[in-house]
Amino acid sequence: MGVTRWVLKSAQQALPEEAEEPVRDAPDADPAHADLDTLRQMVEVCTRCPLHRGRRRAVFGTGPRTAPFMVIGEGPGAQEDARGEPFVGRAGRLLDAMFVAMGVPRDSVYIANIVKCRPPNNRDPRPDEVASCAGWLRRQIELVRPRAILAVGRVAAQNLLSSSLSLGRLRGRVHSYGSPPLPVVVTYHPAYLLRSPHDKGKAWQDLKRLRELTGSGP
Numbered sequence: 001m002g003v004t005r006w007v008l009k010s011a012q013q014a015l016p017e018e019a020e021e022p023v024r025d026a027p028d029a030d031p032a033h034a035d036l037d038t039l040r041q042m043v044e045v046c047t048r049c050p051l052h053r054g055r056r057r058a059v060f061g062t063g064p065r066t067a068p069f070m071v072i073g074e075g076p077g078a079q080e081d082a083r084g085e086p087f088v089g090r091a092g093r094l095l096d097a098m099f100v101a102m103g104v105p106r107d108s109v110y111i112a113n114i115v116k117c118r119p120p121n122n123r124d125p126r127p128d129e130v131a132s133c134a135g136w137l138r139r140q141i142e143l144v145r146p147r148a149i150l151a152v153g154r155v156a157a158q159n160l161l162s163s164s165l166s167l168g169r170l171r172g173r174v175h176s177y178g179s180p181p182l183p184v185v186v187t188y189h190p191a192y193l194l195r196s197p198h199d200k201g202k203a204w205q206d207l208k209r210l211r212e213l214t215g216s217g218p
Protein backbone atom coordinates (compact mmCIF):
# COMPACT_ATOMS: atom_id res chain seq x y z
CA MET A 1 0.00 0.00 0.00
CA GLY A 2 1.47 3.35 -1.03
CA VAL A 3 1.96 6.41 1.11
CA THR A 4 -0.02 8.54 -1.31
CA ARG A 5 -3.14 6.76 -0.01
CA TRP A 6 -2.82 8.58 3.33
CA VAL A 7 -5.83 10.82 3.24
CA LEU A 8 -7.72 12.52 6.00
CA LYS A 9 -10.95 10.91 7.05
CA SER A 10 -13.89 12.81 8.47
CA ALA A 11 -13.72 13.72 12.14
CA GLN A 12 -14.34 10.78 14.41
CA GLN A 13 -17.41 10.75 16.57
CA ALA A 14 -16.91 12.18 20.01
CA LEU A 15 -16.84 9.58 22.72
CA PRO A 16 -19.26 9.89 25.61
CA GLU A 17 -17.98 11.95 28.52
CA GLU A 18 -16.69 9.95 31.46
CA ALA A 19 -19.08 10.21 34.34
CA GLU A 20 -16.58 9.09 36.97
CA GLU A 21 -15.68 11.29 39.90
CA PRO A 22 -12.02 12.33 39.71
CA VAL A 23 -9.77 10.95 42.43
CA ARG A 24 -8.27 13.32 45.01
CA ASP A 25 -5.39 15.54 44.02
CA ALA A 26 -2.18 13.77 45.03
CA PRO A 27 0.89 15.82 44.10
CA ASP A 28 3.19 13.34 45.83
CA ALA A 29 1.62 10.29 44.17
CA ASP A 30 4.24 7.65 43.38
CA PRO A 31 3.81 5.95 40.01
CA ALA A 32 6.34 3.20 40.80
CA HIS A 33 3.79 0.50 41.71
CA ALA A 34 0.72 1.89 39.96
CA ASP A 35 -1.11 -0.11 37.30
CA LEU A 36 -2.33 1.66 34.15
CA ASP A 37 -5.76 2.52 35.56
CA THR A 38 -4.31 3.98 38.73
CA LEU A 39 -1.67 5.82 36.75
CA ARG A 40 -4.38 7.39 34.60
CA GLN A 41 -6.24 8.56 37.69
CA MET A 42 -3.04 10.05 39.09
CA VAL A 43 -2.33 11.90 35.85
CA GLU A 44 -5.87 13.25 35.59
CA VAL A 45 -5.41 15.13 38.87
CA CYS A 46 -1.67 15.85 38.54
CA THR A 47 -0.48 19.34 39.48
CA ARG A 48 3.27 18.69 39.23
CA CYS A 49 3.90 21.42 36.70
CA PRO A 50 2.22 24.71 35.69
CA LEU A 51 0.63 23.13 32.60
CA HIS A 52 -2.17 21.76 34.80
CA ARG A 53 -3.53 25.30 35.18
CA GLY A 54 -4.48 25.69 31.53
CA ARG A 55 -5.76 22.20 30.80
CA ARG A 56 -9.35 21.19 30.26
CA ARG A 57 -8.43 17.52 30.43
CA ALA A 58 -5.15 15.75 30.94
CA VAL A 59 -4.42 13.37 28.07
CA PHE A 60 -3.07 10.19 29.60
CA GLY A 61 -2.96 7.99 26.51
CA THR A 62 -5.01 5.29 24.84
CA GLY A 63 -4.55 1.75 23.64
CA PRO A 64 -4.31 -1.84 24.80
CA ARG A 65 -1.68 -2.75 27.38
CA THR A 66 -0.64 -5.54 25.03
CA ALA A 67 0.09 -3.16 22.13
CA PRO A 68 3.04 -4.29 19.99
CA PHE A 69 4.28 -0.73 19.67
CA MET A 70 3.80 2.59 21.33
CA VAL A 71 3.58 5.94 19.57
CA ILE A 72 4.85 8.91 21.53
CA GLY A 73 4.01 12.46 20.50
CA GLU A 74 4.77 15.82 21.98
CA GLY A 75 1.71 16.88 23.92
CA PRO A 76 -2.01 17.58 23.55
CA GLY A 77 -3.32 20.25 21.19
CA ALA A 78 -6.69 21.97 21.44
CA GLN A 79 -8.82 19.01 20.35
CA GLU A 80 -6.92 16.52 22.48
CA ASP A 81 -7.28 18.85 25.47
CA ALA A 82 -11.04 19.04 24.88
CA ARG A 83 -11.50 15.28 24.40
CA GLY A 84 -8.90 13.91 26.78
CA GLU A 85 -7.50 11.64 24.05
CA PRO A 86 -4.23 11.83 22.09
CA PHE A 87 -4.03 12.57 18.37
CA VAL A 88 -7.70 13.20 17.63
CA GLY A 89 -7.25 16.36 15.54
CA ARG A 90 -6.13 16.69 11.93
CA ALA A 91 -2.64 15.37 12.61
CA GLY A 92 -4.22 12.43 14.41
CA ARG A 93 -6.30 11.53 11.40
CA LEU A 94 -3.17 11.43 9.26
CA LEU A 95 -1.53 9.25 11.91
CA ASP A 96 -4.54 6.90 11.70
CA ALA A 97 -4.12 6.75 7.92
CA MET A 98 -0.44 5.88 8.40
CA PHE A 99 -1.43 2.97 10.67
CA VAL A 100 -3.98 1.78 8.13
CA ALA A 101 -1.24 1.78 5.47
CA MET A 102 0.80 -0.41 7.83
CA GLY A 103 -2.15 -2.75 8.26
CA VAL A 104 -2.45 -1.84 11.93
CA PRO A 105 -5.74 -0.44 13.27
CA ARG A 106 -5.41 2.56 15.59
CA ASP A 107 -7.05 0.74 18.46
CA SER A 108 -4.27 -1.85 18.52
CA VAL A 109 -1.61 0.82 19.09
CA TYR A 110 -0.78 2.49 22.39
CA ILE A 111 -0.58 6.27 21.94
CA ALA A 112 0.82 8.71 24.49
CA ASN A 113 2.66 12.00 24.72
CA ILE A 114 5.74 13.48 26.38
CA VAL A 115 3.56 15.90 28.38
CA LYS A 116 0.00 15.07 29.35
CA CYS A 117 -1.38 18.62 29.53
CA ARG A 118 -1.64 21.12 26.70
CA PRO A 119 1.04 23.83 26.58
CA PRO A 120 -0.47 27.30 26.02
CA ASN A 121 -0.80 28.20 22.33
CA ASN A 122 0.73 24.82 21.48
CA ARG A 123 4.22 26.02 22.35
CA ASP A 124 6.92 23.39 22.92
CA PRO A 125 6.85 21.98 26.43
CA ARG A 126 9.62 23.46 28.60
CA PRO A 127 12.39 21.27 30.05
CA ASP A 128 11.02 21.62 33.60
CA GLU A 129 7.56 20.57 32.43
CA VAL A 130 8.97 17.58 30.56
CA ALA A 131 11.00 16.61 33.62
CA SER A 132 7.93 16.87 35.88
CA CYS A 133 5.89 14.68 33.55
CA ALA A 134 8.58 12.11 32.70
CA GLY A 135 7.79 9.75 35.58
CA TRP A 136 4.26 9.16 34.26
CA LEU A 137 5.48 8.23 30.79
CA ARG A 138 8.32 6.09 32.14
CA ARG A 139 5.88 3.99 34.15
CA GLN A 140 3.45 3.85 31.22
CA ILE A 141 6.18 2.41 28.99
CA GLU A 142 7.20 -0.03 31.73
CA LEU A 143 3.61 -1.28 32.03
CA VAL A 144 2.84 -1.58 28.33
CA ARG A 145 6.29 -2.99 27.54
CA PRO A 146 5.87 -2.51 23.76
CA ARG A 147 8.25 -4.26 21.40
CA ALA A 148 9.24 -0.86 20.00
CA ILE A 149 8.52 2.85 20.30
CA LEU A 150 7.74 5.25 17.46
CA ALA A 151 8.73 8.80 18.45
CA VAL A 152 6.88 11.30 16.28
CA GLY A 153 8.43 14.70 15.84
CA ARG A 154 11.47 16.49 17.17
CA VAL A 155 10.16 17.22 20.67
CA ALA A 156 9.21 13.59 21.34
CA ALA A 157 12.44 12.23 19.86
CA GLN A 158 14.78 14.66 21.62
CA ASN A 159 13.17 14.21 25.01
CA LEU A 160 12.82 10.46 24.80
CA LEU A 161 16.41 10.02 23.67
CA SER A 162 17.90 12.90 25.75
CA SER A 163 19.41 14.29 22.59
CA SER A 164 19.66 17.74 21.05
CA LEU A 165 20.20 16.44 17.52
CA SER A 166 17.79 17.59 14.83
CA LEU A 167 14.98 15.30 13.68
CA GLY A 168 16.78 14.86 10.38
CA ARG A 169 19.83 13.53 12.24
CA LEU A 170 17.82 11.32 14.56
CA ARG A 171 15.67 9.54 12.00
CA GLY A 172 16.98 6.78 9.74
CA ARG A 173 18.48 4.57 12.45
CA VAL A 174 17.17 2.62 15.43
CA HIS A 175 17.83 4.11 18.88
CA SER A 176 17.18 2.60 22.26
CA TYR A 177 15.28 3.67 25.35
CA GLY A 178 15.57 2.47 28.94
CA SER A 179 16.79 -0.75 30.41
CA PRO A 180 16.26 -3.41 29.21
CA PRO A 181 16.57 -1.38 26.01
CA LEU A 182 13.54 -0.87 23.79
CA PRO A 183 14.14 -0.01 20.14
CA VAL A 184 13.03 3.51 19.18
CA VAL A 185 12.25 4.59 15.62
CA VAL A 186 12.06 8.34 15.01
CA THR A 187 9.83 9.84 12.35
CA TYR A 188 8.22 13.10 11.30
CA HIS A 189 5.29 14.53 13.20
CA PRO A 190 2.07 14.09 11.19
CA ALA A 191 1.39 17.84 11.56
CA TYR A 192 4.66 18.40 9.70
CA LEU A 193 3.70 15.84 7.04
CA LEU A 194 0.45 17.74 6.47
CA ARG A 195 2.55 20.80 5.60
CA SER A 196 5.29 18.87 3.79
CA PRO A 197 3.68 15.89 2.09
CA HIS A 198 6.82 15.28 0.00
CA ASP A 199 8.41 13.77 3.14
CA LYS A 200 5.71 11.07 3.45
CA GLY A 201 7.99 8.69 1.54
CA LYS A 202 10.67 8.99 4.23
CA ALA A 203 8.04 8.53 6.94
CA TRP A 204 6.92 5.37 5.17
CA GLN A 205 10.48 4.04 5.37
CA ASP A 206 10.40 4.70 9.13
CA LEU A 207 7.11 2.83 9.50
CA LYS A 208 8.45 -0.13 7.57
CA ARG A 209 11.41 -0.20 9.95
CA LEU A 210 9.00 -0.16 12.88
CA ARG A 211 6.97 -2.98 11.37
CA GLU A 212 10.12 -5.09 10.96
CA LEU A 213 11.00 -4.51 14.61
CA THR A 214 7.57 -5.39 15.97
CA GLY A 215 6.36 -7.92 13.47
CA SER A 216 3.07 -5.92 13.26
CA GLY A 217 0.82 -5.78 10.28
CA PRO A 218 0.72 -7.83 7.10
Ligand code: URA
Binds near residue numbers: 073085089091113
Ligand atom coordinates in the same frame (compact mmCIF):
# COMPACT_ATOMS: atom_id res chain seq x y z
N1 URA B 1 0.32 16.31 18.55
C1 URA B 1 0.95 15.56 19.46
O1 URA B 1 2.16 15.53 19.52
N2 URA B 1 0.21 14.84 20.30
C2 URA B 1 -1.12 14.82 20.27
O2 URA B 1 -1.72 14.12 21.08
C3 URA B 1 -1.77 15.61 19.29
C4 URA B 1 -1.03 16.35 18.45
Ligand code: SF4
Binds near residue numbers: 046048050117133136
Ligand atom coordinates in the same frame (compact mmCIF):
# COMPACT_ATOMS: atom_id res chain seq x y z
FE1 SF4 C 1 1.30 16.81 35.60
FE2 SF4 C 1 2.39 16.27 33.24
FE3 SF4 C 1 0.17 17.71 33.39
FE4 SF4 C 1 2.46 18.76 34.19
S1 SF4 C 1 1.96 18.13 32.10
S2 SF4 C 1 0.53 18.86 35.29
S3 SF4 C 1 3.49 16.97 35.08
S4 SF4 C 1 0.40 15.56 33.97
